[in-house]
Amino acid sequence: MIMEERRAFGVLLTIVVVFAIAPLIAILIYTFTKEGQFDFSQFSRMFAHERLWQTLGNSIGLGIFVIIGTTIIAFPMAFIRTKTSLNKHEWLDIILTIPFMTPPYIGSMGWILFMQHNGFLQQLVPGAAWLTDSFFSLFGMVMIMSLHLFPFLYLMLRNTLLRIKGSFLDAALIFGRNPWRNWIKVVLPLILSSYVLGSLLIFIKTLAEFGTPATFGSRIGFQVFTTEIHSYLSRWPVDISMATSLSLFLLSVCLVIWYFQNLIGRKFTYGVLSGKSPAKRKVTDKWYVRVASWTFVGIVLLLSIGIPYFSIIVTSLQKVRGDGLHAGNFSLASYQEVFTGGSAGLTAFLNSIVFSIITAIITAIVGLLIALYIKKGETKKQQVLDFFSLMPNIIPGIVFVVGLIMFWNAPWLPATIYNTKAMVVVTYCVLFLPYSVQYIKSSFSQLDASIFQSAAIFGRSNWDIYRRIILPLLMQGILTGMMMTFIISMRELVAGLLILPPSVETGATFIYSQFEQGNVGVGMAVAVITVFMTVIFMFLLDWLQRRGGQANA
């Protein structure tokens, strides 16, 4: 080890505790004390509000509907991609993750621009005006969020379906009486546990989501936890204790769900998966299966990528929004405005890039140290650190943001980073450390123990072993983690809204405020640039992982 074992643990634990645990403790202290005394009244005050129950109902209802929505999209998609002739089109998978990687607020802005009065739909098909009213409702919100989140569930289901031991299905083919019964009695029970886990994660992600409720939900007066917390902190009259109480409540709901998820995960997981995916059989479908499959894929791609991307691209190119879609109404003026030196859009965008790069570098270093310490998580200490560093995955981002604000505003701190740009980077690091840890851990777990043993025997010094053997082998995981961190830092909205120092903006907050103020052209130009950068990074990531896969094989 570079550092002595115990000291390493101390240092890493201090980092994680100060940056990730302290904010949560700050929320607890702020909620339950008043002038140094224990005080429950602030927390109980929350329950007296009629609005809390409505918020709770809205959030949970939304979560359930989004589970249903993502299931409707992800389930057939996973089936089509594994059981029909579409199973050979690997490129579909990377296309299908684009909606998930698209910042959710940009997706919903696209939908709003498309569906609103005088939106693109009414310009293209004037007869469809009646759709507008029915779209601006809970239905539309569930649809937008489902279209954003379905890739997550889809990939989980697809991987399970692919890796179910081939012989389970072969045995069903031989002994079963009809295909439907085989599905219901054999295949569905075998993928059930992975479906339940996936849908609970969808539920947590829906509860934690801010972008769509903030853009679309605010138009239909549908408040959820995240938007309520945001408005208590940012609208007059500011009510911090309500915000922390709500954060605590949201945190508890997520922890309860996470507990159930673990329970189910342990109870219903059989050894159904084989290590490798069974050899693909060439599938020949009936023509109507093929037509139906492609139609379904086409509709999903149209709704999840086509419409939102069409809306934001066209809006960014329009001269006058009211003038509609005709040849004379297009120009690059918005982009020119963005790329003029010193423009608000460009400054905001560059801020985002700087914050994201710094975040990516810091999380990569800290993540690497943590991953090297955790190794395979065999000792108690390693598991503790593993749990703490992955905690931000379960806890909604906004809760951390509120906690960080509370913590860095504490009066006893001798110095604070609050209201500086460093605060933004610290917040991003706390929120996105788990990604880096997870990617590095997973490439670490692929290394065989013999690599370390042979390194220990042949290596000249510990430092040499790390520099020449371990680091190069982990490089792919480190790079993947950094890119992923960069992508999600670029799109982070709620942290920026709450903690950015005055007069500093990021790309995300710029897009959001431009949209709210109705100045959509420039905002959408920045959105288009962000989105295309994300897509390019995704293809780079895919390429990196493919290359890594070949190198390991």
Place this chain on the structure above:
Amino acid sequence: MKISLSNIEKKYGQSQALWPINVELDQQFITILGQSGCGKTTLLKLLAGLEQPTKGEIRFDDTVIYSSASRNNVKPNKRNIAMVFQDFALWPHMTIFQNIAFGLKGIIAKSDIPARVEHVMKLVKMQGFEKRKPGELSGGQQQRVALARALATNPKLILFDEPLSALDAVLREQMQDEIMHLIHELDCQAIFVTHDQTEAMTMSDQIIVMEAGRIAQIGSPEEIYRVPATPYVADFIGKVNWFHNGQSIVRPEGVSRIQRPGTIEKQAKIVKSTFVGDRYLVQAQVEGKAWSFYENQPLEHGKRLQVFIDENQIYQMEG
């Protein structure tokens, strides 16, 4: 039942997994023997209907099971077959009872199912385990249940895909005996895929030896041992000593140090002697080839001596 394959071949993309095969199988216990990757499991899966041949026709007696010409393909569950898998493939979320009953639904009356399950569980000596789940059983027990599931539907043909390779040696021999016994007693046919030549020799009435996607030889265990069709088969089954420039072979038991009428003399240089339990396996150099034969006493390394080949046990390879 007579299983006929005519011009059956299988391609995966450009690679030919099976070259056109024409055989008729009518013995009770048939083994497909070959090294891994020779196409033996592919052939079994074509018979099961889990894979489709690229071309050709399969018949069970006079019934066409698969035909590329008439686009006829009977589904696996309508072929009246059963299968025992290498990894057992017992569905982990069902109890043993449910696993066996799964294939019975619609075949026999619902009220008769418990009795049938009990009957087959008795055949494989697993009574009392019906309420357990597969995860609670040992590998050997799981394979017995898998066998019970295959027997339950009274199939005409049971396909075994290397079912014993996951078991240890003692258990494997015991299961070999029981499977043979059950197949003969229940009057159904078995096609058994294995890479273990001893297993194939002891169990089968008929062996299909496969090499690189082609059938190298079909015959009874005795034929395959005494009259191998190709050098590959000769080398693959048992030990073999080559002479006459690779034109003649003799098995180790045809070689001895005692001169008798009707024997041919050869000069041998001893390489080593290995104790194999009841006797010594002697490896030697004869005419530059590696030979082996059995002796009651170990022979000294480097010793030169005469060995004698029984002319009746010499087989001339063709070509």
